[in-house]
Amino acid sequence: MSDPPDTLNHLMNIASPTDNTDTPHTLESLLQRTPPANVAAEQALLGAILTNNKAYERVSDFLQPSHFSDQINGRIYEAISRRIERGQLADPVTMRAEFEHTGVLDEAGGPIYLAKLMNAMVGIVNAGDYGRVIHDCWIRRQLIDIGSEVVNNAYGARVDLDGADQISASEEALFRLATDKGQDGGFVTFEHAMAEALNTAAQAFNRTGDIVGLTSGLRDFDKKTGGLHPSDLLILAGRPAMGKTALATKIAFSAAQALLREAEDKGEKPRGSVAIFSLEMSSEQLATRILSEQSEVPGERIRRGDINQKDFDRFVRVSRELQRMPLHIDDTPAISLSAMRTRCRRLARTKGLSLVVVDYLQLMRPAIGTRPDSRVLEISMITQGLKAIAKELAVPVIALSQLSRQVESRDDKRPMLSDLRESGSIEQDADAVMFVYRDEYYLQQRQPKDSAFESTDKYQAALEDWHRKMALVHNQAELILEKQRHGPTGTIPLYFEGEFTRFGNLDLDHE
Template sequence: MSVTPIKALDSKVQEYRQVPHNLEAEQALLGAILVNNEAYYRVSDFLEPGHFHDGVHARIFDVLSQVVRAGKTATPVTLKTFLDGDPPVGDLTVPQYLTRLAAAATTVINAADYGRVVRDLATRRELIGVGEDLVNMAFEAAADQPPAKQIEVAEQRLYELAESDKYGSGFVGFAQAVRGAVDMANNAYKRDGHVSGVATGLRDVDEMLGGMQPSDLVILAGRPAMGKTALATNIAYAMAQAHKTEIQQDGREKTVNGAIVGFFSLEMSAEQLATRILSERSSIGSDRIRRGKIGQDEFQRLVDAARELEQIPLYIDATGGLTIAQLAARARRLKRQRGLDMIVVDYLQLLQGSKRAGDSRVQEITEITTGLKALAKELDVPILALSQLSRQVEARDDKRPQLADLRESGSIEQDADVVLFVYREEYYLKNRKPKEGTEDFLTWENEMEAVHGIAELIVGKQRHGPTGTVNLQFDGEFTRFSNYAHGGLPDRFE
């Protein structure tokens, strides 16, 4: 067995690779602040001591920040008290080094630019650290730790790094806030349906909610067979179909209407969900589509509907048993790769928490709803999460849902910005059919006629708007919700 000899390294070619840093920029920034403390406020909203590569510079910036924030003047003389006992910098004491920094500073005009250079290089070093940790984690992972978990951790760290690199705006003047409000109204005027959020495609619902608002957690709850999934798929399709973008001045694409939708289907497969949408769009019963009992004309309608669906930005993840951390990681990935304006979760009780020892199901649901709300704020998108209701609804004469019926945890009501209940009186009335030919049967027939094809969407909670009930038209054969026609024929849900 021969061994390949190791080639000698050429010291002239191979150079020691250092992490990205710029000591001159760090020195120039510190010098500028020492000369004029106002320069500190140009970088204080995005720069921290940990962003400095040199430990001495980090220590100086930390002390300097504390002094300035305390309302005192930071100069080499005033900082000497705090830094006199620190280790020397080369052949200079720290106070002497401060004097050298201040003497070398020529201007404070570029302080913000120096600060951004320091911050950007710190981000690159953090990125290198993530990469090194990923390599080490892959080499040293335990045998029972799946690679998917390592990928999830890496994605989360990368996304956190990307988000932390966005400088906060801090306080804004009232004039700027007013301009923002006017811009929101202008955008609402331009959007279909004139709503400030993402339009659901259901006229009366949008009028009451103003569309689905960014960063809102919207709970859609109901008993089984009420049509929660059907309503969610109808809304998701309408948003994706209406999606339009506009090129901004900086060259980026911005959604100006509709939404890129991520649909987490924990109960149904992607094919089952697609069949439902195809049924709704082609007006062919989903059971007939599954069995292939369709004619030539119907098949053509099905093909046309499928082609239309292929063009819209609706992405389905049908992985069962997801944890809230996994869902968040996949949502971040979709936003990073393809964009994301709306998330649908079907349904909340099928998500899993971290399953810490001793946690009850109530604590797990609390973790899930808190995580969903945090994710909505983090990604600045609305999240529509479906939820089951407890069986206590069935024990009442009036089976219209209430907030107290939300299953397993009060955190659902607490964390949600909007709580919607879908209710169909027709479903319950149909199961109470009396014997034909009796007086009760005639009464029952009249009641059935009055509620046939009508669904109620009850707004049980809305943090920034009214509560009440909206009537919708429901066609069970095609699992289709549409606008309720007041005194006329129902509108097709487009």
């Protein structure tokens, strides 16, 4: 049985009644209106499924019993679904005994309601459209509930949330509705997956260098990883003073520089940008660090104003060049996962997004409204959320992480995976885990003191040995790639210039 051409439009009009009066609606009057519902569409769909169970296949991937506005219709749909999922026939004859036993139809008039459903049936071809009408009404009702909650919270129903937290909670509720609405996801054919894999391989083949993804600005790192890849979560960890932020800033700046250069070669504006969420340092401090690195004027002298005219002119010239970089800094302290997700999505929509850097994940808060039972669970929610952002926006996400103090108790202070704070969830969710380590930092703390030696000769011998060891590790750092899901691991030597807090490539062949 097929429907007249205007049947679907008629049902949509029932779901979304219009008001032809010119009187503007107040919020109170809007909330008192009947929520969007389409009982006729629900009855027609149920009748179609009972007539031909193949109609269920048209809606089963997105329609749930809770989406029905009439609870009786929802319970009928649930009972039908249960029987079909077991591989059994669900028609008026087989379902009648179950309905009578459970009393589902009692409130609707008993078996007479079953006959009404059969009379309201639509053809299997139209079942998917009717299911989407029902689902759309459910989404609208959810939006009304979210809006009502926003209004109530704004009036003070949630005294534990300030205005900023209420915004984040509202954004989180809308995001959950947008992602959990049941229409996204599902299977993709192997043919489609193979086409995507072949396209990635073709891009790598056509490039002249070793980089497939976005460059990090670190030659040996790019060789080992192929660059920064979309949807990857990379953890960069280290003890304090190792240079985590400096290294992450170097990678972020190099990526932004590559995006700008690529756009200028094509005579276009950059189609992507780099987002840095700096939870520990202010945007001004981070900008000063980048300026110091690029202008080669020490940051401590910049802060003190201890620079001459030549240095200041170079400082200003470099700052003008850097203003064109597609680099965005958000220094909101203790930002929540939901707020970060919303801002990333907004930046991706307006400017394009190619890389996200988070400094650092232990300072983040989980989504507004969630109350994890433990710190480990909280970190797990954060790392899972960061991985979800990487996948949703198809961008690499670099998250900095602290290491536990147990590193300091070992003779060899090179970090290991077990040194990650709340390591289980971080290690599991990350596509790559890397540690920044500087032997020079620890060796510097072990400088011999004359008071510890019996004679001057022994002290001088120890001091000379210390100087020799310091010379071997001077301006050197290690990036230890401890885990890489898609490639080899290993240690990558880096150059570190402490005066400008700057990392770079280390050419060991010409030392």
